[in-house]
Every structure is written in structure tokens, then in C-alpha cells.
Amino acid sequence: MNNSLKDWVDITSGVNVRKCMRCGKCSATCPSYDEMEYHPHQFVYMVEKGDIEPLMKSDSLYRCLTCFACVERCPRNVEPAKVVEAVRLAAVRKQGNNHLIPDQIPTMLDDDLPQQAIVTAFRKYTK
């Protein structure tokens, strides 16, 4: 268990993962559930155990749509999306770990794509 990483994730998310009562509602309501290797409830459990490295290597980090459904619907106010965000930041803040590189962006565009999408993806995936 990597204590310093767990502490960093806890401070960054601002979430007390021990409030979770294991109901699974966050994952049940997640629009990306099918595309995720680790689901919102697993992010919460694994951060509680300090088992964070597998999450940092997983594509699940880039599947969260930041729709806040899990935040809104959690009966214990655990706010799982904030945990996902903190683990993602732990990954992308490392040198050379940006998920979205500016040179890739032109290939992702079409004439109608709103700027909002590009700015949002860039802010979440690149540090």
C-alpha cells in the first residue's frame, strides 16, 4: 500500500471514501458503466484500500463523462466523480503522461464540433 499516494488522492478529491456503504448506486447510474474496466464504486473501494496503481493505468480514467450523476445520486454523499478526478490527476500530472496531446486534436475535429468539447477534454486530460 502506497500511503503517500493515498493521502494525495484523499486530499485532492476532498472525499472521505470511508463513508461509502457499498450500495453500488454510483455504478448503477453511470452512463459509462459498460465501457469501464473499473467502475465508480471500485474507484471508491480501491482508493480506500490504497490500491491505486491499477486505477492509474486503466483507460477507465478517461471514460468518466463528468456528468455528476454518481455525485447527485449517492445516498451517503461520497461523490465518486471527485475520486475518479483525483486519480486521473495523479496520472496525468506526471511528466509525459498527458492523455490528450495538442497535435492529436486536428484529427478529432469536424466542422460542427463545439469549442466547448475541445476545451473540456483538454482541461481534463492534459496538465
Next chain:
Amino acid sequence: METFTYYPGCTLRTKAKDLDKYARASAEALGICLEEPAEWQCCGGAYTTAANEPATKLSAVRTLNVAKELGRPLITVCSACHNVIKQTNYDISRNEAMQTKVNNYLGLEEPYRGETTIYHYLEMLRDVVGFDKLAEKVVNPLTGKKIAAYYGCLLLRPSKAMAMDDPENPTIMEDFIRAIGGTPVIWAQRNECCGGYITMEDKAQASKRSNAVMDNAEDMGAEMVITACPLCLYNLEKNSDSTLPVYYFTELLAEALGVKEAADNE
């Protein structure tokens, strides 16, 4: 005529010009003056929930501070801008450590502490104009039109910060539809995600979400869908197989108020 500070945001200046132009024309018809500040920055697109990342909140705080200095409430239209600005203001007014860090960065003459009042355009219609008064000004009612209001995620959540409406059983857009003479359709997917920015990386996932939303609207008998979000409009139109039209709510508003043609010719 009541004056408000108006924040269009970057997308309304480029890919979502319709959302902006019909908002301005309709406000004028309703006796509301929307004044755009001389300078504003992009809101950031996404609110970063991280408790230790003040840098990504600075641009939203600059906008909030401009509105504070002008001494008027801030009006937003784009769902994403509204979400980012509203969440930032909520955070900055409650989180003292964040407030200190952000103000240390900005070095304002007077620190910003969350003083600005923010209205989404829909809230302005409800709380400033009043839906009953709006209904009185309608000249082309959308009588008989079955309209599905698509809230998406950004307008309503997280509800403790957004405080617009009940996050699971909202009524503001349905009341808006009634005010312009239409018939609202109530449907399960109205506050579920369209897929958002995943469209850049994975069209299949974006299509799955957008089809789920549009299929539900069709199943419930909607003739059209309305939204306040440029990215929702993009996803629902481009990433779904549905032929149901999707409009910005401001377009229907301008039509109902009889100012759409004039706005198109400007």
C-alpha cells in the same frame, strides 16, 4: 429596462451563434438589456473538482469579478459555462483555503469572495421576467407542439451548487415550454448524459448515449427536443440515428416572441 452583465462564452461566438443571437433578440423583446463586458475569458469548459487545483478556476473567477465590479447579476446561456461559473462561485464562497489561493494568484484590489449573483437565462425567464409575463408577450405560440426538454447533466448537477431546480424532477424547462404555448413531454432520459466530450475519442460510446436519449424522446411522442447546451445539440444531432429536430431553447423563444426573423436578418 433592467440591465444584466451577459457572458456568452467561446462556443456562442463560433459554433453556437444561434444560441446567442436568439438569446439577445428575445431579451430585448422582453425589456431586458444584456450588456457584454469589454473583456471576458473562456470559462474553462469543465469544472475541476480537485481541492488543490486553484489555477483551473481562475478564468471563471475573473468573469465573476468583472460582474461584481459592474454591480449587476451575471447571465449565462451555455450549460457548460453556467455549470463551471456557478460551481466555482459556490466553491470560492465556502472554501476559505481555495479563496485565499485564488486571490493570491489574481492579486485583485479587493479580493473576490463569491459576491456575484448568477442566473442562467432560463432562471432569468423564471425569476426576473416570470413565466406568466413571458406568456403574455408571446405572439406566435407553439400550440400543439409536443416538445421534449433536454436538461442533460450540466444545468442541474451537482444540485447543491447549481440550485436551479429539483435535479431528478425538474420543471423549469417544461414551464418554459408551457409559457411559449407548447406541450411538454416528460421523459426518463431528460437529465441523463449525452456523451459529452467522449465524442472526440470514441464515437461509438457517444452514439450509444445519444441514441438512448433520442430514442426515449421519440418513444414518448416528442416532435422536437430543446437544449441549452452546444455539445448536447452536437451529440444528439450528429451521434444519434434519430431525425427528430433538436433546437436551442432560445430559438423557440425568439420564434414565440416574433423576433426570430429579425434576428436572422441582422
